[in-house]
Amino acid sequence: MPTKPMPKIHVLKAKCIGCQLCVSTCPFGALEMVDGLANEILDKCTGCGLCLVPCPTDALELVGPRAEEITARMMRKRELERGKRGEPAAAGAGAAGAAASPKGAADGVAAPVGEHKGVWVFVEIDYVTGKAATVSWELLGKGRELADDLQVPLSAIVLGHNVEEVARQAIGFGADRVYLADHPVLARYRNIPYARVLVRLAREHKPEILLMGATTLGRDLAGSVATELATGLTADCTELAINKAERLLEASRPAYGGSIMATILCRDRRPQMATVRPRVFTARPFDRERTGEIIQVDVDIREEDIPTRVLEFIHEGGSTVHLQDAQVIVAGGRGLGGPEGFKLLQELADLLGGVVGASRPCVDAGWISADHQVGQTGKTVRPRLYIAAGISGAIQHLVGMQSSDVIVAINKDPQAPIMRIANYAIIGDLYEVIPALIAELKRRGVRPVHTGMQAELLAAPGPGVEKPDRAVGPLQAIQKQAG
Amino acid sequence: MHAVVCIKQVPDATEVRIDPKTNTLVREGIPSIVNPYDLHAVEAAVQLREKYGGRVTVITMGPPQAAEALQKCIAQGADEAILLTDRGFAGADTLATSYVLAQAIRKLNAENPVDLVFTGKQAIDGDTAQVGPGIAARLGIPVLTYICAIRSFNLETREIVVERLLEEGREVVAARLPVLLTVTKELNEVRYASLPSMLRAARYQVRTWNKDDIEADPKQIGLKGSPTIVSRIFSPPQRQAGLQLAGPAPEVARELVEQLLQRGVLTA
Numbered sequence: 102m103p104t105k106p107m108p109k110i111h112v113l114k115a116k117c118i119g120c121q122l123c124v125s126t127c128p129f130g131a132l133e134m135v136d137g138l139a140n141e142i143l144d145k146c147t148g149c150g151l152c153l154v155p156c157p158t159d160a161l162e163l164v165g166p167r168a169e170e171i172t173a174r175m176m177r178k179r180e181l182e183r184g185k186r187g188e189p190a191a192a193g194a195g196a197a198g199a200a201a202s203p204k205g206a207a208d209g210v211a212a213p214v215g216e217h218k219g220v221w222v223f224v225e226i227d228y229v230t231g232k233a234a235t236v237s238w239e240l241l242g243k244g245r246e247l248a249d250d251l252q253v254p255l256s257a258i259v260l261g262h263n264v265e266e267v268a269r270q271a272i273g274f275g276a277d278r279v280y281l282a283d284h285p286v287l288a289r290y291r292n293i294p295y296a297r298v299l300v301r302l303a304r305e306h307k308p309e310i311l312l313m314g315a316t317t318l319g320r321d322l323a324g325s326v327a328t329e330l331a332t333g334l335t336a337d338c339t340e341l342a343i344n345k346a347e348r349l350l351e352a353s354r355p356a357y358g359g360s361i362m363a364t365i366l367c368r369d370r371r372p373q374m375a376t377v378r379p380r381v382f383t384a385r386p387f388d389r390e391r392t393g394e395i396i397q398v399d400v401d402i403r404e405e406d407i408p409t410r411v412l413e414f415i416h417e418g419g420s421t422v423h424l425q426d427a428q429v430i431v432a433g434g435r436g437l438g439g440p441e442g443f444k445l446l447q448e449l450a451d452l453l454g455g456v457v458g459a460s461r462p463c464v465d466a467g468w469i470s471a472d473h474q475v476g477q478t479g480k481t482v483r484p485r486l487y488i489a490a491g492i493s494g495a496i497q498h499l500v501g502m503q504s505s506d507v508i509v510a511i512n513k514d515p516q517a518p519i520m521r522i523a524n525y526a527i528i529g530d531l532y533e534v535i536p537a538l539i540a541e542l543k544r545r546g547v548r549p550v551h552t553g554m555q556a557e558l559l560a561a562p563g564p565g566v567e568k569p570d571r572a573v574g575p576l577q578a579i580q581k582q583a584g
Numbered sequence: 585m586h587a588v589v590c591i592k593q594v595p596d597a598t599e600v601r602i603d604p605k606t607n608t609l610v611r612e613g614i615p616s617i618v619n620p621y622d623l624h625a626v627e628a629a630v631q632l633r634e635k636y637g638g639r640v641t642v643i644t645m646g647p648p649q650a651a652e653a654l655q656k657c658i659a660q661g662a663d664e665a666i667l668l669t670d671r672g673f674a675g676a677d678t679l680a681t682s683y684v685l686a687q688a689i690r691k692l693n694a695e696n697p698v699d700l701v702f703t704g705k706q707a708i709d710g711d712t713a714q715v716g717p718g719i720a721a722r723l724g725i726p727v728l729t730y731i732c733a734i735r736s737f738n739l740e741t742r743e744i745v746v747e748r749l750l751e752e753g754r755e756v757v758a759a760r761l762p763v764l765l766t767v768t769k770e771l772n773e774v775r776y777a778s779l780p781s782m783l784r785a786a787r788y789q790v791r792t793w794n795k796d797d798i799e800a801d802p803k804q805i806g807l808k809g810s811p812t813i814v815s816r817i818f819s820p821p822q823r824q825a826g827l828q829l830a831g832p833a834p835e836v837a838r839e840l841v842e843q844l845l846q847r848g849v850l851t852a
Contacts, residue, residue, distance in 0.1 A: 324717030333811035
């Protein structure tokens with residue numbers, strides 16, 4: 102039988118972002134990954150064009166006979182599939198595809214996968230202060246929205262010892278239900294007992310979504326739990342949304358150094374897990390009138406069965422920089438020219454009740470310690486005021502600070518990338534501008550304004566939380582500042 | 585002592601640039617390096633071997649060119665290097681990656697019992713920090729993340745005491761071997777490769793294992809074994825440029841403070 106002449110696929114390397122959707126689509130194994138990009142294997146390609154359909158950046162083209170005809174057909178297929186999924190037919194076109202509502206689902210929300218239902222937030226506790234980490238309240242704020250979209254309850258998971266107060270607070274921050282495992286083996290975080298309890302709870306109660314903070318604790322725990330549950334985990338998300346038509350969590354995170362955002366889905370396994378960095382979402386105002394249910398969970402783990410022991414905790418509260426809780430950050434970059442420049446920045450930061458941040462080159466050069474680093478490999482911050490002095494604004498830095506409320510950039514180079522995103526771009530020598538700024542602030546007796554998150558946190562403690570302050574954690578530090 | 589170090593070949597992040605015209609990533613000519621945290625993991629394993637004897641085996645999952653990264657680890661003092669490479673491994677997310685690495689470690693353990701598994705605290709390209717805890721969960725051994733110091737190591741009592749670098753300070757933890765450690769750059773200084781080990785690395789033939797060598801379940805590797813998929817790519821929300829201020833410093837300072845007062849960021 103004579104075969105029709107067919108075109109061949111060609112990958113436009115400049116457009117490919119290495120998402121691998123084409124590789125998984127090709128029925129003939131004619132696409133493979135090479136150096137993080139798709140690569141065609143011509144002798145396997147039949148020219149069917151199916152790989153064109155999922156490509157988010159149009160990085161694939163057919164070359165040869167009938168190329169146009171097949172491409173047009175595949176584009177129609179793409180429109181149809183996107184319409185079915187309730188996505189806009191074309192990016193930015195805002196088409197009416199979202200109207201598609203599967204049968205039997207109320208308000209356009211699809212049926213759950215198996216019995217999995219409900220949104221869970223793991224509440225992280227700072228074992229020095231005995232208080233919840235603020236990221237947990239931020240996640241309950243976002244979790245509330247997701248649960249409302251799905252029309253399911255929002256549950257908080259609280260593990261620890263003598264932590265009932267935290268469980269009550271979780272309700273005030275938006276949880277309908279709290280699973281509370283209170284037991285001496287959980288007094289301090291350890292991976293094995295925590296993962297064991299959380300995995301057991303997830304198997305028993307089958308949540309569809311499980312969120313945790315992208316902190317050292319959250320990342321340690323999330324990786325273990327996701328593996329035990331054989332489910333998908335997306336790290337460091339900056340956006341979370343529900344696709345109601347498919348009942349899926351759309352977890353978006355920066356990729357390739359923040360130059361693009363990627364939306365990650367976990368279609369077939371549950372729960373859909375994600376970690377989120379502190380300061381990405383905002384907590385709801387604490388509502389002490391809110392009611393909910395606290396469910397006590399039995400813990401059947403014996404201390405002697407746990408192969409790890411915490412011997413001691415060396416608190417470094419004095420030297421640790423609370424970048425993520427700071428309302429004002431004065432950050433320096435290569436333009437400082439040396440470590441001495443940070444003294445000037447510290448003076449300005451002290452005046453504004455803020456802390457000093459740094460870009461990666463300063464940390465790499467040893468001008469300042471790594472706990473000051475803002476950016477992709479450092480911390481994500483979201484202060485009211487971010488002053489960037491001598492920072493050019495590499496994309497890796499920008500992703501860590503671009504959601505600050507107000508950005509002031511001081512740079513000699515008006516073309517520096519940071520100048521394009523700053524609310525106030527000051528062209529000049531930082532060694533002239535900052536002393537002048539310090540003098541002006543002193544002359545006018547200016548102070549920072551503390552609002553938002555802090556005001557909510559100050560209202561947070563419910564009745565009867567008068568525990569002795571064992572150490573100055575981030576929360577108390579804020580209270581001190583504000584008071 | 586037998587230590588297995590899991591490493592990853594990554595693009596050198598310090599070389600990544602954005603094309604200002606197209607706003608896309610310029611990737612031509614970006615060199616591949618060993619994930620920097622993984623080099624600290626190799627160093628830690630080599631230092632323990634120098635003190636207690638034994639072997640350091642380095643493994644990675646990747647395309648054939650990842651053998652280069654393994655050779656670098658041989659130059660850093662590792663004894664043996666194994667490349668896990670198979671077309672079936674392609675497209676793996678963290679769940680499928682931890683499966684392949686865990687299968688390889690099981691095989692190594694059968695040949696020569698493994699006391700320690702090391703990884704870097706995260707890879708600089710994906711930044712997920714998920715694979716280390718994932719491998720430990722699959723092997724059923726404890727994981728200790730963010731290690732900044734090894735206080736003691738005792739093969740007789742089979743106990744290790746380490747410090748973990750956390751947000752608020754350092755946690756000192758004891759664990760029974762075998763254990764998986766993910767390490768920070770504070771743990772050690774990576775040595776300069778000595779001439780003899782560089783020569784050894786240049787001649788060293790990396791062993792390769794495919795999916796059959798590690799008895800991998802085809803359903804748990806590559807794209808099939810990966811529950812997460814990328815569904816959409818979009819540009820990050822852009823901030824608009826604001827006001828430009830230039831001129832004598834005192835005037836600029838006055839104007840800025842005035843603006844910040846008006847915006848309610850500062851109060852007088």
